Amino acid sequence: MNTETTLTNQYNRFEPYLFLAFELSQNLWKLGFTIGVAQRPRIRNISARDLLALQHEIQAAKKRFGLPANAPVLSCYEAGRDGFWIHRYLGENGIQNLVVDSASIEVSRRARRRKTDKLDVNKLLAMLIRFHSGEQKVWRVVRVPTKEAEDSRQLHRELMILKSERTRHTNRIKGLLTSQGISISVKLDLPDRLETLRLWDGSRLSEALVMRLQREYQRWVLVDQQIDQLTAHRKELLKTSQQPNVEQVRQLMRLKGIGVNSAWLFVMEFFSWRDFRNRREVGACAGLTNAPYQSGDTSRDQGIEKAGNRFIRAIAIEIAWSWLRYQPISKLSQWYQQRFGHGSKRQRKIGIVALARKLLIALWRYLETGTVPEGALLKAA
Numbered sequence: 001m002n003t004e005t006t007l008t009n010q011y012n013r014f015e016p017y018l019f020l021a022f023e024l025s026q027n028l029w030k031l032g033f034t035i036g037v038a039q040r041p042r043i044r045n046i047s048a049r050d051l052l053a054l055q056h057e058i059q060a061a062k063k064r065f066g067l068p069a070n071a072p073v074l075s076c077y078e079a080g081r082d083g084f085w086i087h088r089y090l091g092e093n094g095i096q097n098l099v100v101d102s103a104s105i106e107v108s109r110r111a112r113r114r115k116t117d118k119l120d121v122n123k124l125l126a127m128l129i130r131f132h133s134g135e136q137k138v139w140r141v142v143r144v145p146t147k148e149a150e151d152s153r154q155l156h157r158e159l160m161i162l163k164s165e166r167t168r169h170t171n172r173i174k175g176l177l178t179s180q181g182i183s184i185s186v187k188l189d190l191p192d193r194l195e196t197l198r199l200w201d202g203s204r205l206s207e208a209l210v211m212r213l214q215r216e217y218q219r220w221v222l223v224d225q226q227i228d229q230l231t232a233h234r235k236e237l238l239k240t241s242q243q244p245n246v247e248q249v250r251q252l253m254r255l256k257g258i259g260v261n262s263a264w265l266f267v268m269e270f271f272s273w274r275d276f277r278n279r280r281e282v283g284a285c286a287g288l289t290n291a292p293y294q295s296g297d298t299s300r301d302q303g304i305e306k307a308g309n310r311f312i313r314a315i316a317i318e319i320a321w322s323w324l325r326y327q328p329i330s331k332l333s334q335w336y337q338q339r340f341g342h343g344s345k346r347q348r349k350i351g352i353v354a355l356a357r358k359l360l361i362a363l364w365r366y367l368e369t370g371t372v373p374e375g376a377l378l379k380a381a
Helices: 003-009 051-064 085-092 117-132 147-152 154-178 190-194 207-240 244-253 260-271 279-285 310-326 331-339 345-369
Strands: 018-024 028-034 042-047 073-078 096-100 290-295 298-304
Touching (some): 018 051, 028 051, 028 117, 073 117, 085 096, 154 207, 207 260, 244 260, 244 345, 260 345, 279 345
Parallel strands (some): 073 096
Antiparallel strands (some): 028 042, 290 298
């Protein structure tokens, strides 16, 4: 062991940890190892997803820094396209890992920022040491869902994507026909109707255009069938499943103004697996908390942060409007009407965001304690 390593070990005498940071890419993983802030990192490259090489590099790093073979390892990587399987693998092998929100990592604002994988690894290592030393707010750690919770999010996310694709196919068909001066709705009988459509001069649609419309229609039918299949599967789960998260969906659907789409998304994306401790965490996770700006004599509100779950934030605002319609005598609706109901259009839009946050908190309490939001009505049995 060289003099540099020996000097550094005096700062890690009571905590002989090996710190490991990942910089992930499609074909290459860059690993950074260190044992303390005064130690120059050991940088190594391995092929992506080569787990045997990863274990070999960890053992080689422990030997290089003079650590015992059973020394604990603390690791981190940025949340991204690789998901959480690496986190689960590391946990199964006794490595304490953190998945970090990349947007929360501090960067230099001076001139042009240098950016390389090596610099990123060194930055992650330095912040990992600071976090381990007690700086809990140095970055934001992602709460990793269980396999079951992650799997439960597939149905509604796929359904949302398919509905978006169906809308694109519908708009494309309508756009092609509009360019010829024809306006019709897209239904299952479209192929038969194409034969009867006529242009402004009484002529039929061109053969190439008809063929393109038919192919677009076939894609529209395929997506529509998949939407029906997913909807039927979700309906069957609501009838027969005894899973706790499905029971929470049924519980939310008992409230007027909340249907199956919003209830399913609220539970599977938000309430079923996140252990919220207070109302502030609920609002922050949805990105519905305010973002103040204060400097000297300047003080203003920048609006909501929008740093949370975008699916929940969108549906929460939509359900807030629905709540005003179907729950007019509830305490939340009366609060909104008294404070924003007589204001301008802009003030009402600002108020609906505040109502969405309050409603999310009320729904969280309803699922946790069974307390119905004050003044809210339940659906008939």
